[in-house]
Amino acid sequence: MITKVKLKNWRSHADSTLEFTPGTNALIGIMGSGKSSIMDAICFALFGTFPNLQSKKLKLDDVIMKKPSEKNVAEVEVVLDLNGTKYTIKRSIERGKGTMFSEISAGGNVLESPNSSRVSEAVEKNLKVNYELFSKAIYSEQNALDYFLTIPRGQRMKRIDELLMIDKFEKARTNAVTLANRVSDRRSAKQSVIEQIDVETINQILKELRAIYIETSQEINSLRKKTVDASQKRKALEGEFEGLMKVKEEFEFLKRDERGIEKSLEVVSKNLAALEQATKGLLKEKAQKDFDETKRKISETNAELRKKKTDFEAATSAISDKKSNASSLKKEIDLLGKEYEKKLARKKEYEQFKSEIGADTERQISETKKLLDKATEDATKTYAKISDLNEFIVHLQSPETKCPICETILSEERKKLLIVQKYQQIKQLQETFENLKAQKEMADEKLEKAREAAEKMQMLLTEIAGIDVLRKDLEDLKKNFVETSNEVFNAENSLTNMRREVQNFEERLRESELRRNDLELLMAKFGDYEEKKFEFEQLTMERQQVESRLQEKEKKISGKDLLALDSELKQTIAEEREYDVRINEMEKLLKERMQRIEGQEEKLKEAEKYKEEVLRLEQTIRNLKIFSQALEQTQVELRQEFIIAVNHTMNEIWQAIYPYHDLVGVRLQVEEGDYVLQLQERSGSWINVEGIASGGERSIAALALRIAFSLVLAPQLRMLILDEPTANLDANAIEVLGTTLRERISDIIDQTFLITHDEKLENAVTGSLYKLEREKEKDGVTKVINIA
Numbered sequence: 130m131i132t133k134v135k136l137k138n139w140r141s142h143a144d145s146t147l148e149f150t151p152g153t154n155a156l157i158g159i160m161g162s163g164k165s166s167i168m169d170a171i172c173f174a175l176f177g178t179f180p181n182l183q184s185k186k187l188k189l190d191d192v193i194m195k196k197p198s199e200k201n202v203a204e205v206e207v208v209l210d211l212n213g214t215k216y217t218i219k220r221s222i223e224r225g226k227g228t229m230f231s232e233i234s235a236g237g238n239v240l241e242s243p244n245s246s247r248v249s250e251a252v253e254k255n256l257k258v259n260y261e262l263f264s265k266a267i268y269s270e271q272n273a274l275d276y277f278l279t280i281p282r283g284q285r286m287k288r289i290d291e292l293l294m295i296d297k298f299e300k301a302r303t304n305a306v307t308l309a310n311r312v313s314d315r316r317s318a319k320q321s322v323i324e325q326i327d328v329e330t331i332n333q334i335l336k337e338l339r340a341i342y343i344e345t346s347q348e349i350n351s352l353r354k355k356t357v358d359a360s361q362k363r364k365a366l367e368g369e370f371e372g373l374m375k376v377k378e379e380f381e382f383l384k385r386d387e388r389g390i391e392k393s394l395e396v397v398s399k400n401l402a403a404l405e406q407a408t409k410g411l412l413k414e415k416a417q418k419d420f421d422e423t424k425r426k427i428s429e430t431n432a433e434l435r436k437k438k439t440d441f442e443a444a445t446s447a448i449s450d451k452k453s454n455a456s457s458l459k460k461e462i463d464l465l466g467k468e469y470e471k472k473l474a475r476k477k478e479y480e481q482f483k484s485e486i487g488a489d490t491e492r493q494i495s496e497t498k499k500l501l502d503k504a505t506e507d508a509t510k511t512y513a514k515i516s517d518l519n520e521f522i523v524h525l526q527s528p529e530t531k532c533p534i535c536e537t538i539l540s541e542e543r544k545k546l547l548i549v550q551k552y553q554q555i556k557q558l559q560e561t562f563e564n565l566k567a568q569k570e571m572a573d574e575k576l577e578k579a580r581e582a583a584e585k586m587q588m589l590l591t592e593i594a595g596i597d598v599l600r601k602d603l604e605d606l607k608k609n610f611v612e613t614s615n616e617v618f619n620a621e622n623s624l625t626n627m628r629r630e631v632q633n634f635e636e637r638l639r640e641s642e643l644r645r646n647d648l649e650l651l652m653a654k655f656g657d658y659e660e661k662k663f664e665f666e667q668l669t670m671e672r673q674q675v676e677s678r679l680q681e682k683e684k685k686i687s688g689k690d691l692l693a694l695d696s697e698l699k700q701t702i703a704e705e706r707e708y709d710v711r712i713n714e715m716e717k718l719l720k721e722r723m724q725r726i727e728g729q730e731e732k733l734k735e736a737e738k739y740k741e742e743v744l745r746l747e748q749t750i751r752n753l754k755i756f757s758q759a760l761e762q763t764q765v766e767l768r769q770e771f772i773i774a775v776n777h778t779m780n781e782i783w784q785a786i787y788p789y790h791d792l793v794g795v796r797l798q799v800e801e802g803d804y805v806l807q808l809q810e811r812s813g814s815w816i817n818v819e820g821i822a823s824g825g826e827r828s829i830a831a832l833a834l835r836i837a838f839s840l841v842l843a844p845q846l847r848m849l850i851l852d853e854p855t856a857n858l859d860a861n862a863i864e865v866l867g868t869t870l871r872e873r874i875s876d877i878i879d880q881t882f883l884i885t886h887d888e889k890l891e892n893a894v895t896g897s898l899y900k901l902e903r904e905k906e907k908d909g910v911t912k913v914i915n916i917a
């Protein structure tokens with residue numbers, strides 16, 4: 130039972146909520162007020178589609194509200210109560226995008242979401258009804274109450290088969306028949322193959338082939354035995370041949386060795402002879418003694434020579450020392466000589482100067498100094514007297530000048546006289562002073578000159594100092610130099626003698642060394658001789674050994690014919706090869722025969738296999754026939770059962786929904802392979818609804834059929850939707866329908882939805898009654914008014 134429907138932006142519904150109860154619920158309103166839209170919404174909520182959408186009269190976007198204002202999303206929600214469980218199903222559509230969200234929940238738990246087709250599957254599973262059944266058996270589209278009767282005759286059985294989904298049996302049956310025909314074709318093809326295979330001939334050929342095969346195999350075996358024998362013989366011969374060849378080779382090697390030894394012997398003999406000649410008449414012991422003696426002499430001479438050389442070197446270095454001494458003496462003599470010459474020149478100069486100046490310069494200086502001091506003293510005294518006189522004149526010029534002797538005041542005349550006297554005295558004194566000054570200057574000059582002369586004399590004296598010592602040194606040095614030069618001369622003479630001695634020793638050493646070398650050579654020859662002698666003996670022994678081995682080998686080879694052995698070996702190898710070739714050929718033949726045998730056996734096997742397959746295919750054909758018969762029978766039985774159930778239900782409700790008594794029964798009857806709806810007259814005879822019954826009778830019969838379909842096909846819903854069912858009904862029939870819906874139908878169907886524009890049917894309502902209003906001219910939205 131549907132308890133609630135909610136619509137949002139669904140066609141003309143902006144936001145409508147409707148609640149329903151068991152019994153007959155009605156939606157009443159004028160044409161275009163939005164009634165059918167509600168039923169479409171219920172169908173869409175359950176299955177994601179509704180008839181007008183399914184038949185493509187509408188597009189999904191068309192159900193989203195366009196007027197009065199265009200919306201983008203439409204939503205529907207349906208609440209169902211099934212055996213006490215509350216199911217809520219919601220779907221929403223977005224413009225341009227199709228169904229965007231679907232959900233089914235049961236008892237508040239989401240069963241499936243958001244995939245649309247999976248929600249539809251969940252609905253089908255829980256409601257046990259699919260879209261086909263719902264749209265045909267429950268939801269009679271507008272004006273389609275008599276849907277069944279509008280199906281052309283001849284097609285009704287097919288449509289109802291589809292509704293029952295037993296049309297699939299028919300499809301399966303035809304498929305089975307087609308399959309059986311195809312299998313039969315295959316069987317025939319295989320059969321014809323079998324018939325073409327001649328088993329008897331094949332068996333005869335096989336017998337012959339096998340006999341030949343055995344014969345060839347035996348032949349190959351005997352050849353193999355021969356090959357084995359030949360191979361053994363060959364191996365033995367090869368062994369013998371190889372052994373002999375080896376001995377021969379060894380023999381050759383030994384021969385070569387022998388030749389080598391002989392050649393060596395020859396060379397050694399020659400060497401020996403030469404050495405014998407070289408040492409003839411000489412004794413090894415004597416030579417050794419001489420050698421040792423010479424060596425001793427050499428070492429002695431060497432020691433002495435070394436000593437002489439050391440002495441010589443010492444003398445040489447002593448001479449060089451003396452020479453350098455003499456040369457440095459010479460240098461010193463030259464140096465001192467020059468200095469002496471210089472001093473001598475100065476001495477002469479001094480003597481000359483002395484004779485010119487006089488010897489006593491100091492006395493001259495002191496006398497001149499005395500003169501100078503006297504003049505200086507006198508000048509000083511004179512100057513003091515002048516100063517006193519000047520002072521007295523100044524005194525006289527003052528007003529009350531007293532006489533310095535008598536202390537009386539001097540008269541002016543006296544003063545003047547005195548001043549003149551004094552001035553005269555000053556003049557005399559000044560002349561004396563000038564004289565004295567001139568005397569002093571002269572004395573100064575003289576003193577200066579005397580001093581200079583004394584200084585020069587002193588300087589010359591200093592330079593001359595040590596001239597006697599110098600002369601003495603110079604003489605000593607010269608004496609020394611003469612002595613050293615003599616020594617050098619003597620030493621050089623003795624050095625020449627020493628050199629001669631060294632040369633003598635060197636000569637003697639050379640001679641001794643030459644002798645030692647000769648003796649050494651002789652000793653070596655004695656050594657060589659012994660060595661060669663030993664070598665000679667050794668080689669002689671080796672030759673004996675090689676000769677005895679050669680005899681041994683010769684013994685082995687003698688009496689053997691290598692050529693004959695070789696040709697026998699070659700013959701054996703040829704035989705062996707020939708056997709191999711023959712075996713190969715025969716094996717090829719054998720293989721060929723085997724292939725032929727296998728080919729024939731294959732044919733026999735194929736024939737066997739085909740026979741089995743034909744039997745299997747025949748069995749399949751039989752099974753398919755049984756299967757298709759069973760399908761046909763099942764289909765017929767299902768159809769019969771459906772008709773029985775529908776007829777049973779219709780007759781049960783007929784009394785309830787048909788208010789008159791002239792027609793007592795209704796049935797669906799098979800006629801000429803199709804269904805017809807029939808009514809039974811009181812007399813018991815059946816009349817066809819089409820053609821014979823009145824419009825009202827036809828409508829009630831159609832209603833009975835619809836109720837029966839609903840109850841038989843969707844027994845768990847017990848629901849019926851009637852959209853404008855009054856289309857073909859007269860007033861009386863409408864009244865009858867109203868009464869039936871109000872009074873009788875509730876016993877049979879739990880919930881009915883009546884959709885009508887006919888306000889007379891208002892009294893048929895036993896559940897909810899909604900009036901729908903809409904201002905169509907203004908593109909208004911649907912207004913839903915709950916009346917009851």
Ligand SMILES: Nc1ncnc2c1ncn2[C@@H]1O[C@H](COP(=O)(O)OP(=O)(O)O)[C@@H](O)[C@H]1O
Nearest residue numbers: 140141160161162163164165166193194195196
């Ligand atoms: N998408 C839509 N938006 C607005 N109005 C629509 C839409 N689709 C259909 N309609 C209007 O809704 C009305 C059809 O509603 P319907 O349920 O068939 O009416 P009725 O009551 O006759 O069954 C029409 O008048 C139509 O113009």
Ligand SMILES: [Mg+2]
Nearest residue numbers: 164165166271
């Ligand atoms: Mg309508």
